[in-house]
Amino acid sequence: MTRKYGQRGYQEGERREPGRSSFGGGAPQRREPPPPRHNLDRPRGRGLGAPSEQTFRCAVCGTKQAAPDAEAFAAACEKCGADLHSCTHCTHFDTAARWECRRADERQAAGLGPVTKKSKRNDCPLFDAKATLEFAQEKPADPDPNDPRAAFDALFKI
Numbered sequence: 308m309t310r311k312y313g314q315r316g317y318q319e320g321e322r323r324e325p326g327r328s329s330f331g332g333g334a335p336q337r338r339e340p341p342p343p344r345h346n347l348d349r350p351r352g353r354g355l356g357a358p359s360e361q362t363f364r365c366a367v368c369g370t371k372q373a374a375p376d377a378e379a380f381a382a383a384c385e386k387c388g389a390d391l392h393s394c395t396h397c398t399h400f401d402t403a404a405r406w407e408c409r410r411a412d413e414r415q416a417a418g419l420g421p422v423t424k425k426s427k428r429n430d431c432p433l434f435d436a437k438a439t440l441e442f443a444q445e446k447p448a449d450p451d452p453n454d455p456r457a458a459f460d461a462l463f464k465i
Contacts (some may be wrong), residue, residue: 358442363396365384367384368387380430392428398435410433
């Protein structure tokens with residue numbers, strides 16, 4: 308059978324004899340898998356094992372505050388006055404989902420229609436405040452004055 312292309316390597320696997328290499332005629336060499344790139348005894352990932360806390364932030368101004376209750380329909384942000392019992396502050400808010408709510412089918416089954424203004428106060432019974440996991444801000448107890456990292460950071464401190 309003739310090959311369509313004459314260059315070396317094209318469909319070479321079909322014409323090679325079993326147990327023979329294309330470069331020396333000897334037995335194929337087996338490679339050992341490379342060692343893992345990370346130490347399996349240590350945690351992996353950004354901030355894994357770091358102290359963290361669940362916080363609720365206003366979607367308008369970003370102020371950290373206490374999460375509103377599901378029944379507190381009149382809750383407002385302490386700083387900007389935005390309504391906190393709204394779709395933009397809900398866990399189920401998703402711009403890619405139908406009616407921008409992951410639980411839209413449950414709303415429809417309960418006889419409720421879509422919420423038109425997502426940033427305004429509503430009385431949705433499926434509201435659940437969106438709390439995010441943030442790394443706790445810890446300050447070092449006493450920085451070493453001879454530490455070069457501390458001296459470098461002090462240069463750019465505002």
